[in-house]
Amino acid sequence: MPKKRDAKKINFTSIAEVPTMPMSLGSMLWNKTGTWRNIRPEIKLEDCIQCGICWKFCPDMSILIENEWPVVDYDFCKGCGICAEECPAKCIVMVEERK
Amino acid sequence: MSKEKKMKLSLPTEELVGSGNLACQGCGATLAMRYFLKALGPKTVLCIPACCWSVIDGPYPYSCLGVPVHHSAFETAASTATGVKAGLQMTGDNETTVVAWGGDGGTFDIGLQALSGAAERNDDIIYVCYDNEAYMNTGIQRSSATPLGAWTTTTPVKFFKDQPKKDIDAIMAAHRIPYQATASISYPEDVYKKAKKAKDVKGTRFLHIYAPCPTGWKSRPEDTIKLGRMVVQNCIFPLFEVEHGEKYTLTMKPANKKPIDDYLKLQGRFRHLKPETIKVMQEAVDHEWTRLLKLCENR
Numbered sequence: 562m563p564k565k566r567d568a569k570k571i572n573f574t575s576i577a578e579v580p581t582m583p584m585s586l587g588s589m590l591w592n593k594t595g596t597w598r599n600i601r602p603e604i605k606l607e608d609c610i611q612c613g614i615c616w617k618f619c620p621d622m623s624i625l626i627e628n629e630w631p632v633v634d635y636d637f638c639k640g641c642g643i644c645a646e647e648c649p650a651k652c653i654v655m656v657e658e659r660k
Numbered sequence: 661m662s663k664e665k666k667m668k669l670s671l672p673t674e675e676l677v678g679s680g681n682l683a684c685q686g687c688g689a690t691l692a693m694r695y696f697l698k699a700l701g702p703k704t705v706l707c708i709p710a711c712c713w714s715v716i717d718g719p720y721p722y723s724c725l726g727v728p729v730h731h732s733a734f735e736t737a738a739s740t741a742t743g744v745k746a747g748l749q750m751t752g753d754n755e756t757t758v759v760a761w762g763g764d765g766g767t768f769d770i771g772l773q774a775l776s777g778a779a780e781r782n783d784d785i786i787y788v789c790y791d792n793e794a795y796m797n798t799g800i801q802r803s804s805a806t807p808l809g810a811w812t813t814t815t816p817v818k819f820f821k822d823q824p825k826k827d828i829d830a831i832m833a834a835h836r837i838p839y840q841a842t843a844s845i846s847y848p849e850d851v852y853k854k855a856k857k858a859k860d861v862k863g864t865r866f867l868h869i870y871a872p873c874p875t876g877w878k879s880r881p882e883d884t885i886k887l888g889r890m891v892v893q894n895c896i897f898p899l900f901e902v903e904h905g906e907k908y909t910l911t912m913k914p915a916n917k918k919p920i921d922d923y924l925k926l927q928g929r930f931r932h933l934k935p936e937t938i939k940v941m942q943e944a945v946d947h948e949w950t951r952l953l954k955l956c957e958n959r
Contacts (some may be wrong), residue, residue, distance in 0.1 A: 563716040571721055580721075583721075585722055585729070586722070587721065587723075588678050588722065588724060589681055592724075594680055594681075594908055607821075611668075613670070615911045617670065617671060618691070618848075620686060621683075640685065641685040641881035642686070643882050
């Protein structure tokens with residue numbers, strides 16, 4: 562089961578806080594790439610055959626496996642549509658994002 | 661939801677590439693890194709020259725990768741990796757795998773002398789080239805990996821590229837390195853298997869991973885996996901491995917070889933091509949394929 566993802570942005574207040582060697586201090590999880598999306602994938606779980614192909618081909622690691630079922634992480638899904646295209650049971654549909 | 665079934669996944673679930681990265685929609689390079697790091701595990705150091713991945717990784721002080729990354733200059737990926745490996749060996753660490761991860765520009769053109777040097781010294785590194793067939797990061801300029809007939813911003817429609825793609829695999833085979841392979845992101849198990857195999861070999865290893873780029877190829881983002889599969893089925897980019905520059909093994913033999921038209925139709929960069937140019941391209945593909953089959957037979 563994937564644990565809850567934390568996200569924080571690093572703000573340096575003074576020059577003394579900046580490390581002398583350029584090194585990474587945090588992950589990119591603050592960057593919610595879900596806002597890039599025009600169409601969103603929706604999984605009809607009643608047709609799902611649990612093959613894991615959507616999970617395997619997701620370039621944004623935003624299909625999570627929770628309790629043996631695929632779940633879309635809408636915080637990071639960029640809406641490329643690979644999962645809907647590759648799903649052998651055709652149970653993922655891309656619907657227009659509205660807000 | 662009444663079915664109770666255990667999900668069978670063909671790859672390990674551990675993720676070393678994080679979400680929130682700066683890749684385009686449907687990026688093939690991200691998938692290449694994902695499968696590769698699944699095979700290599702967290703005890704890996706990456707040396708990344710200027711390429712798409714130096715952007716995807718994130719701006720300072722962030723990184724979306726779960727392994728240490730060393731950003732190097734464009735032409736020095738292989739020599740930086742050599743230095744990192746030598747430094748680790750001085751501290752007594754012989755386990756960590758050092759990987760140079762370059763795009764096709766950093767491998768075929770600019771980084772070729774560093775790669776050739778590392779291969780000649782047989783330094784203990786893995787060099788991975790993810791091939792998206794142009795300088796995508798800087799704005800789709802032509803590289804020597806761009807195939808014949810393709811549109812790029814420096815080879816516009818009227819003057820499309822009329823030189824074939826450089827055969828980097830033959831160049832690396834001529835260095836007699838212990839292990840080299842080609843892979844495509846549409847066959848993740850194959851990428852995984854080859855990366856695992858490369859990890860266990862000592863000496864310079866070279867992996868050439870085919871990574872479609874929807875932005876530069878003007879294809880739909882959802883066709884990324886389809887393109888990676890078609891290129892293998894049409895024998896444009898065959899999957900094979902070479903050991904010590906001599907032992908060629910074909911790892912994926914398409915059941916029936918299809919014409920390249922379907923592959924070209926999906927991409928906007930080939931839209932201007934006339935039937936006679938496609939015929940020339942098909943002949944070139946057939947020629948390369950029979951050449952490879954011969955190499956695989958009399959090894």
